[in-house]
Amino acid sequence: xxxxxxxxxxxxxxxxxxxxxxxxxxxxxxxxxxxxxxxxxxxxxxxxxxxxxxxxxxxxxxxxxxxxxxxxxxxxxxxxxxxxxxxxxxxxxxxxxxxxxxxxxxxxxxxxxxxxxxxxxxxxxxxxxxxxxxxxxxxxxxxxxxxxxxxxxxxxxxxxxxxxxxxxxxxxxxxxxxxxxxxxxxxxxxxxxxxxxxxxxxxxxxxxxxxxxxxxxxxxxxxxxxxxxxxxxxxxxxxxxxxxxxxxxxxxxxxxxxxxxxxxxxxxxxxxxxxxxxxxxxxxxxxxxxxxxxxxxxxxxxxxxxxxxxxxxxxxxxxxxxxxxxxxxxxxxxxxxxxxxxxxxxxxxxxxxxxxxxxxxxxxxxxxxxxxxxxxxxxxxxxxxxxxxxxxxxxxxxxxxxxxxxxxxxxxxxxxxxxxxxxxxxxxxxxxxxxxxxxxxxxxxxxxxxxxxxxxxxxxxxxxxxxxxxxxxxxxxxxxxxxxxxxxxxxxxxxxxxxxxxxxxxxxxxxxxxx
Numbered sequence: 001x002x003x004x005x006x007x008x009x010x011x012x013x014x015x016x017x018x019x020x021x022x023x024x025x026x027x028x029x030x031x032x033x034x035x036x037x038x039x040x041x042x043x044x045x046x047x048x049x050x051x052x053x054x055x056x057x058x059x060x061x062x063x064x065x066x067x068x069x070x071x072x073x074x075x076x077x078x079x080x081x082x083x084x085x086x087x088x089x090x091x092x093x094x095x096x097x098x099x100x101x102x103x104x105x106x107x108x109x110x111x112x113x114x115x116x117x118x119x120x121x122x123x124x125x126x127x128x129x130x131x132x133x134x135x136x137x138x139x140x141x142x143x144x145x146x147x148x149x150x151x152x153x154x155x156x157x158x159x160x161x162x163x164x165x166x167x168x169x170x171x172x173x174x175x176x177x178x179x180x181x182x183x184x185x186x187x188x189x190x191x192x193x194x195x196x197x198x199x200x201x202x203x204x205x206x207x208x209x210x211x212x213x214x215x216x217x218x219x220x221x222x223x224x225x226x227x228x229x230x231x232x233x234x235x236x237x238x239x240x241x242x243x244x245x246x247x248x249x250x251x252x253x254x255x256x257x258x259x260x261x262x263x264x265x266x267x268x269x270x271x272x273x274x275x276x277x278x279x280x281x282x283x284x285x286x287x288x289x290x291x292x293x294x295x296x297x298x299x300x301x302x303x304x305x306x307x308x309x310x311x312x313x314x315x316x317x318x319x320x321x322x323x324x325x326x327x328x329x330x331x332x333x334x335x336x337x338x339x340x341x342x343x344x345x346x347x348x349x350x351x352x353x354x355x356x357x358x359x360x361x362x363x364x365x366x367x368x369x370x371x372x373x374x375x376x377x378x379x380x381x382x383x384x385x386x387x388x389x390x391x392x393x394x395x396x397x398x399x400x401x402x403x404x405x406x407x408x409x410x411x412x413x414x415x416x417x418x419x420x421x422x423x424x425x426x427x428x429x430x431x432x433x434x435x436x437x438x439x440x441x442x443x444x445x446x447x448x449x450x451x452x453x454x455x456x457x458x459x460x461x462x463x464x465x466x467x468x469x470x471x472x473x474x475x476x477x478x479x480x481x482x483x484x485x486x487x488x489x490x491x492x493x494x495x496x497x498x499x500x501x502x503x504x505x506x507x508x509x510x511x512x513x514x515x
Contacts (some may be wrong), residue, residue, distance in 0.1 A: 013303035157261035283331035322371035
C-alpha cells in the first residue's frame with residue numbers, strides 16, 4: 001500500500017451531499033399520474049435552473065437540489081419504478097399535455113435523460129429513430145451550453161459527466177449497429193445527412209475542452225475538463241490509442257480534484273490511462289495506475305451507496321480489477337490487498353487470476369475483452385458511412401486482443417528469468433543459455449528498472465506513488481549474472497511484523513478457546 005492516496009473531498013461523495021428525497025416510490029400508478037410526475041419534475045428542474053446564485057453558500061444549496069432531482073428522483077425513483085419498462089414522455093409532449101412552456105435548456109436536459117433511459121434500460125434492440133432524435137438533441141444541448149458558458153448553471157459534476165459519457169456511449173452503440181441497418185433505414189439516414197460521426201463529436205468536445213481553466217471551478221469548467229476526458233475516451237474507442245495516450249499524459253495532479261467530483265469520471269481517467277500504458281508496453285506504469293484507482297474506490301465505495309450510480313461504479317470497479325489481473329502477467333508485482341479483492345469479487349476473478357498466471361491464452365483473451373474499454377470501428381464521417389461496404393465494427397478490438405496474446409508468450413519468457421535466477425546467487429551466461437535465451441535477461445532488467453517520463457501525468461501523479469521494484473534485482477559483470485540481495489523496505493518490514501503479530505494473537509485466542 002502507498003502512504004499517499006488519490007485526492008478527493010469527502011463533501012463530494014454522494015453519501016455526504018445527497019439528501020434523502022421525500023418523493024414517494026410508487027410502484028403502480030396509471031399513465032396520467034406518471035405523466036404528471038414527469039411534468040412536476042420538469043417544473044422543479046426549471047425552477048432550480050433559474051435560481052440566481054448570489055453567494056457560494058447558495059450555490060452549494062442549489063447544486064444539492066439539482067443532485068437530488070437528477071440522481072434520486074429521476075434516476076433512482078422514476079427510472080426504477082414509474083418508468084422502469086417504459087419510455088419517458090419527451091418535454092414537448094408534456095408542454096402540450098399541460099399547456100405549459102419550458103426554457104429550451106430545461107427541455108434539452110430533460111430529453112437527454114429520457115433518451116439515455118431508452119438506450120440503457122428500455123429498448124432491447126437498436127432503434128434508429130431514437131438514435132437520430134438523441135443525436136439531434138445532443139447537438140442542440142451542447143450549442144445551448146456553449147451560449148450559457150458565462151452563466152453558472154447549477155448542474156452537479158456527476159450529471160455533467162454522465163451526459164458526456166452517455167454521448168460517447170451512444171456513438172459506440174450507433175457505430176456498432178450500422179452494419180445491421182435495413183435498406184430503408186440507410187435511405188433515411190442519407191436523406192437527413194446528419195448522424196453520429198467521429199468528426200462532429202470531436203469538434204463538439206474540443207470546443208469545450210479548449211477552454212479549460214483550473215483556476216475557475218464552475219459548471220462550464222467541469223464541462224470543459226470532462227469533455228477533455230471524454231475526448232481521450234473517444235480516441236481509445238475509435239482505436240486512436242496514441243492520441244488518447246498523449247491527452248491523458250498531460251493531466252496534472254492539481255486537476256485530479258476536478259475529476260474526483262464524479263466517481264465515474266475518476267474511474268475512467270485511471271482505467272483508460274492504465275489501458276494506454278498497457279498497450280504502450282509500459283507495464284509497471286499500467287500496474288500502478290490501475291492499482292491506484294482500485295485501492296481508491298475500494299476504500300470509498302461505501303460513500304456512493306446513496307447514489308443510483310452505485311451498481312454501475314461497482315461493475316466498473318470489477319472490470320478495472322480484471323484488467324489489473326491481466327496486466328499482472330506483464331508486470332507480476334501485485335499487492336496482497338489486490339489478491340484479497342480478487343478473492344472477494346462478484347465475478348470469481350481469483351479463479352480466473354490463477355489460470356491467468358498459468359498463461360491460459362483463451363481465458364486471458366476472454367478476460368481482456370470483458371475488462372478493456374469499448375473499442376470499435378467508428379463512423380468517421382457521413383461520407384464514409386454512406387459509402388463503406390461490409391465493414392466489421394469489431395475488427396479493431398480483435399486486432400488489439402490478438403496482439404496482446406502474442407505478447408503474453410514473450411512475457412512468460414521474461415517471467416521465467418526470475419524463476420531461474422531465484423535458484424542462484426550467480427550464474428554464467430553459458431549456463432543460463434542452456435535454460436533460456438540470454439536476451440531475456442536484459443529484457444527482465446529493462447522491465448523492472450523502467451523510469452518515469454517527464455510528462456505531467458507521470459511527473460506529478462505517478463511520481464507520488466512510484467516505488468522501487470520488489471522483483472529480483474540483477475546485474476551483469478564479466479558475462480556472469482549476479483543476483484543482488486533484495487532490500488526490504490523498512491515500512492514494509494514493520495507492516496509484515498504487525499501482520500505476523502496479529503495473526504499470532506488470533507491463533508493464541510483460538511487455542512485458548514479450545515482448552
